[in-house]
Amino acid sequence: MTGLVLKLGPHERVLINGAVIENGERRSRLAIMTPNAHILRLRDAIHPEQVNTPVRRVCYIMQLVLSGDADPVEARQQLLRGIEQLSQVLTDHDSRTLLSQATAAVLEDQHYQALKALRGLLPREERLFAAMPA
Numbered sequence: 001m002t003g004l005v006l007k008l009g010p011h012e013r014v015l016i017n018g019a020v021i022e023n024g025e026r027r028s029r030l031a032i033m034t035p036n037a038h039i040l041r042l043r044d045a046i047h048p049e050q051v052n053t054p055v056r057r058v059c060y061i062m063q064l065v066l067s068g069d070a071d072p073v074e075a076r077q078q079l080l081r082g083i084e085q086l087s088q089v090l091t092d093h094d095s096r097t098l099l100s101q102a103t104a105a106v107l108e109d110q111h112y113q114a115l116k117a118l119r120g121l122l123p124r125e126e127r128l129f130a131a132m133p134a
Contacts, residue, residue, distance in 0.1 A: 004032040004039065004112075013042040015067055038068030044119070054089070055118065055125040058082035062106075062115045072109060079106050079114070086121065095124055 006014060008023040008030065015021075016032070016039050032039060040063060051060045061079055064070035080103065087099045098120045105114035 004037075006030045006032065006039070006041075015040040015042060015045075018068065038066060040067045044115075053125055053129065054082070054086060055121045058086065059115060059118045059122070062111060062118060066111050066115065072111065076106060083118075090121060090124060092124075095121060 013022045098117045102117040
């Protein structure tokens with residue numbers, strides 16, 4: 001993660017190596033130079049009680065890796081299995097593209113890119129659940 005740049009809005013919070021850091025009144029940029037630092041934007045965080053769908057479950061596992069609460073090596077197999085299961089249901093071209101990006105990112109230990117691709121599936125999943133009969 002050497003050279004990661006975070007652009008923070010006013011009062012935005014970020015978790016860095018277990019410490020919650022809040023930005024001040026103005027937008028700012030932080031350059032994270034420490035390799036393998038655990039960083040998670042709290043505005044993007046999924047809380048445990050919100051983990052109630054397949055895509056959210058996979059995103060949450062990736063989030064745990066980013067926050068340092070899960071070992072990346074141990075989580076890798078779980079992530080790949082979850083992505084594979086999602087690919088059996090989300091068969092449209094855009095979803096397949098995001099799932100392929102997520103898989104490649106997991107295999108390359110690019111956790112931020114994997115989470116970004118997976119989060120792109122959340123609106124699709126929400127639409128699918130909304131279309132299901134009650």
